[in-house]
Amino acid sequence: MKPIVVLGSGLAGYTLVRELRKLNRDIPITMVSNGSGDYYSKPMLSNAFAQGKEPASLVLTSGPSMAEQLGFTLLAHTEVRAIHRVEKQLDTSSGVVDYDRLVLASGADPIRIPLKGDAADSVLSVNDLEDYAIFRDALGTAKSIAIMGGGLIGCEFANDLAVAGYKVTVIDPGPYPLSGLMPEQAGRQLLEPLSQTGVTWRFGTAVHSVNSSGAGYSLTLADEAEVYADVVLSAVGLRPRIGLARDAGLAVNRGIVVDEQLRSSDETIFALGDSAEIDGRVLPYVLPIMQAGRTLAKVLNGEDARVVFPFMPVVVKTPAHPVVVSPVARDAAGAWQVLERGQGIKMGFFNVQDEMTGFVITGEYAVERTAMTARCVSKS
Numbered sequence: 001m002k003p004i005v006v007l008g009s010g011l012a013g014y015t016l017v018r019e020l021r022k023l024n025r026d027i028p029i030t031m032v033s034n035g036s037g038d039y040y041s042k043p044m045l046s047n048a049f050a051q052g053k054e055p056a057s058l059v060l061t062s063g064p065s066m067a068e069q070l071g072f073t074l075l076a077h078t079e080v081r082a083i084h085r086v087e088k089q090l091d092t093s094s095g096v097v098d099y100d101r102l103v104l105a106s107g108a109d110p111i112r113i114p115l116k117g118d119a120a121d122s123v124l125s126v127n128d129l130e131d132y133a134i135f136r137d138a139l140g141t142a143k144s145i146a147i148m149g150g151g152l153i154g155c156e157f158a159n160d161l162a163v164a165g166y167k168v169t170v171i172d173p174g175p176y177p178l179s180g181l182m183p184e185q186a187g188r189q190l191l192e193p194l195s196q197t198g199v200t201w202r203f204g205t206a207v208h209s210v211n212s213s214g215a216g217y218s219l220t221l222a223d224e225a226e227v228y229a230d231v232v233l234s235a236v237g238l239r240p241r242i243g244l245a246r247d248a249g250l251a252v253n254r255g256i257v258v259d260e261q262l263r264s265s266d267e268t269i270f271a272l273g274d275s276a277e278i279d280g281r282v283l284p285y286v287l288p289i290m291q292a293g294r295t296l297a298k299v300l301n302g303e304d305a306r307v308v309f310p311f312m313p314v315v316v317k318t319p320a321h322p323v324v325v326s327p328v329a330r331d332a333a334g335a336w337q338v339l340e341r342g343q344g345i346k347m348g349f350f351n352v353q354d355e356m357t358g359f360v361i362t363g364e365y366a367v368e369r370t371a372m373t374a375r376c377v378s379k380s
Contacts, residue, residue, distance in 0.1 A: 001028055002098045003073070004300055005090065007080060007244075008105035009033035009063065010128075011042060011286065012273025015293030016103060016300075021070050023301045029072035030099075032092065035130065037063025037076040043286060045132045046156035047317045050164040055133040083248035085266055101268050101300060104245060104256055108238035108274035108284060113148070117209035119217050123148070123232045126157075135233065142230035143167060146219055148207050150177045152316055154235035155190060159318040162198035169227055171202045171219070178316065181327050183336040186345050186360040193321035193363075202227070240275040240282055255282045260306035262296040272296055278307065287312035311376045313359075313369055322366035326376060328358035340365065346372075 004020075006013045009031055017029055031037065039061045048058060067074040075094050082091040083102070090097040110125035126135050139145075145161055147154050150172030162168045174180070176187035177194075191201060205223040212218075216230040240255040251257040251265040255277030262270045262278070271277075272292055274284045283289070288309055298305035316323035321344070328334070334351040344363015348356040359372045 002088070002100035003028035003030040004101050004103065005029075005097060005099035006031045006072075006103045006105055007090075008103075008107055008273065008275075009035065009037040009039070009074075009076075010105065010107050010273065012105035012107070012289050012293060013103070014039055014066065015290050016105065016272060016296055017070050017072055019294045019297035020300055023297055025071065027301070029070075030075060030097065031067070031072055032075045032078050032080060032090065032094075032097065033063065034079055035077065035128065037066065037074045038129070039063070039066050040129055042128070043317070045126050045129070046153055047160045047319075048132070049136070050160045055129055055136065058129060058132070080244060083244055083269070085248055085269070088268065099268075101270065103296070103300075104264075104269065104271040104275055105273045106241045106244070106275055108240045110234060111237045111239050113207070113234065113236055115207060115210055117211040117220070119210045119212045119232075122212075122217065123210055123234050125234045127238070135231075138231050139166075142216075144169070144216070144229045145231045145233060146171060146207075146217075146227055146229035147233050147235055148172075149235035149237070150174060150201070150203070151180055151235065151237065152178060152314070155194070156317045157233060157235055158199045159194055159197065159320050162194065163320070165198075167198055167200075169200045169202060169229065171205065171207055171221065171227065173204065173206045173222075175203055177201070178323070178325075181314070181316075182323075182325050182360045183347060185336075185338060186323075186325075186347055186362055189345050189362045190318060190321050190323070194318065197320050207232075238274060238284060240277070242275060245269075245271070245275075253277055253280075261299045262292060262307065263299070270296060270299075283309070285312070285314050311373050313373055315369075321363055323360070323362045324366050324369045324372075325360040326358045326373065332357070336360075348372075348375075 038059045040058045079093040144167040147170045150170045158168045177190040178187045205221045209220045219227040242252040245256045246252045256271035258271045295305045295307040313326040328349045340346040344365045346365040349358035
């Protein structure tokens with residue numbers, strides 16, 4: 001009997017295997033990972049430094065132990081070169097791997113902005129445990145860090161590193177922090193609290209070039225200003241890994257296009273996690289990935305399940321000023337309204353029927369996540 005093959009050992013892959021094993025202990029599963037297959041919490045990468053977490057300490061369970069506990073075959077350090085759909089095989093660096101059904105849970109790659117300068121290749125990004133180890137090594141005796149990107153990951157790293165004692169400069173072409181997730185009144189709530197921890201903000205501009213300068217780097221910005229830093233970290237976003245799917249002839253857009261059962265344009269191939277596009281949306285957050293993983297486990301076990309996403313607010317890990325947001329589509333019809341303002345802000349997004357379909361709460365209001373979520377659900 002050919003196995004279900006899961007390509008990827010991140011949150012999506014392991015959520016699926018765990019959920020499937022709750023339903024069926026007998027179905028054969030093979031997990032293919034380009035890394036060690038160790039299980040760790042990827043969201044911890046952006047707030048582990050201030051806690052003194054070494055890369056090894058972030059590993060919750062080793063890959064071989066996970067394989068033993070959950071009863072699957074792990075092919076670690078294995079690169080997949082191609083998907084052969086007719087033969088239902090993967091061409092990998094460990095040989096040919098047959099599959100009955102295939103789940104693409106290979107995640108996303110950091111977006112690399114084209115930069116000029118002799119040190120453009122020295123800009124780091126942190127997308128997995130290996131990246132985090134390289135980043136920690138690069139810090140060495142560093143005192144200053146430039147972060148490209150003022151979105152969720154950029155703000156989380158800025159808070160973490162500033163609390164750890166580093167001088168942090170955040171550079172972003174947008175007008176305020178987290179501008180892709182929330183309205184300006186809420187985003188600007190982060191400015192002063194993070195400034196007090198040691199963060200300098202540079203909005204409305206972007207990095208043009210990175211050149212070596214002594215033991216560090218000189219960054220020339222689009223507005224011709226210069227910023228010096230010992231380390232440069234890029235946190236401008238992720239791009240779903242769709243290359244294998246595209247080359248295999250599967251339907252792709254921003255991500256691998258799947259239906260409500262996480263099924264691609266090939267009925268035997270599914271996609272999950274950062275690489276999947278569901279109903280036109282890519283949802284690279286913990287709660288949607290886990291919700292989709294539970295649904296896909298049922299589908300692979302023969303049930304007629306379809307993914308339904310409840311309101312799942314995103315928690316931004318910025319302890320200097322906590323943020324919880326249930327985002328809405330950029331083209332959503334309606335308007336943001338301020339509900340309360342104090343040591344933070346509470347805002348709701350109201351549609352044309354005056355129903356609250358999204359919210360953002362910061363500072364002292366961040367503890368009201370459950371109440372605000374229930375309010376959205378009851379009126380949607």
